Amino acid sequence: MIHKLEKFWLLTLIVAFTFLSACGDDGSTEESGEGNSEDELHALEVEFEVPETADVDETIEMKANVTYGKDDVADADEVVFEYWETGNEDNSTMLEAENNGDGSYTAETAFEEDGVYEMYAHVTARTQHTMPKKSVTVGEGANADQEAENEDTEDGQAQEEGFAMDFSEIDEANVQDQTELMVQLNMDGENFEGANVRYEIWNYDVSDQHEWIDAEESASGEYTAIHDFPETGTYNIQIHVENDDGLHEHEEHEVVVNE
Structure with a gap:
């Protein structure tokens, strides 16, 4: 009788140990997999879309398509468009973008005078910041005085x-x-x-x-x-x-x- 009880308790302990080990292995594997996925880092990518040319007073759309890895970023911390006439960056205009909920962010503007206008899409998301740059030629573009001023700036004056x-x-x-x-x-x-x-x-x-x-x-x-x-x-x-x-x-x- 004693031997039978010893065998019973031994068998019970073996089954319990096996069950607990299996549970521990499954949990650690899942946690490890989730950790690797969360810790994987990607570069924040922004596709900045604006027309190359526009007429004076024509409304144009500025659009930033934001992705992180293969995923669209629909919850960016901040997306702001900044534009200025070439050679006059100190007098820039900032426009907060509208979040379209699909990883794209847009804003509209128009330019009152001929010229070449440069612009940034300032994007902050996933603890990263990036600011791709584009330019738009409006109407006849830069006049002779503007071109000379731009050349001076580029030459370091x-x-x-x-x-x-x-x-x-x-x-x-x-x-x-x-x-x-x-x-x-x-x-x-x-x-x-x-x-x-x-x-x-x-x-x-x-x-x-x-x-x-x-x-x-x-x-x-x-x-x-x-x-x-x-x-x-x-x-x-x-x-x-x-x-x-x-x-x-x-x-x-x-x-x-x-x-």
Whole structure:
């Protein structure tokens, strides 16, 4: 009788242990699978759609199609369209987009004068921010004075009287190498100190995302930062300079990155 009881309890313990082990394995497997799925990271992608041309006073639609991995993003934290006439970015207009509930965000606007207008789609979602850029030629486009002003800006002539920036051109940059970005600022012949300087870097062949890097004033009027370029190609670097007195200047350069 004693042996029978021992066998009974032994069998009961074996069955209970087997049942608990099976339950534990199933739960851990599901949790592990869910964790891998949630932890998988993707790049926030934005397809920015605007017409290439428009008539004066014609209403146009700006549209941003937002995706994260294979999924449409219908709950972006913020989508704002910003536009300005080329060469006059300080006087830009911001329009909050309408969420259409299917991953697309839209807004409408019209332009009262001929010109070339540039625009960003500022999109924040999934803890990421990206801002693809487009342009629209309205009516006859830029006149001769506007074109000359735009050329001056592209050639590095700042708009603020007495202000100048001298970017150290990068002769060669390689993928994943630490590349120094350096600009010297000057106001009325003297080093311009205490400015807030940021480098905006992008390459549309690689990604729609723009990287922003804060520069440090490493010497009087000299602002530097270090950047690792992820892939080969031609990158745009736009230098943004601001200060507490309302100064806001920018200048754009190109850098070719090799293997």
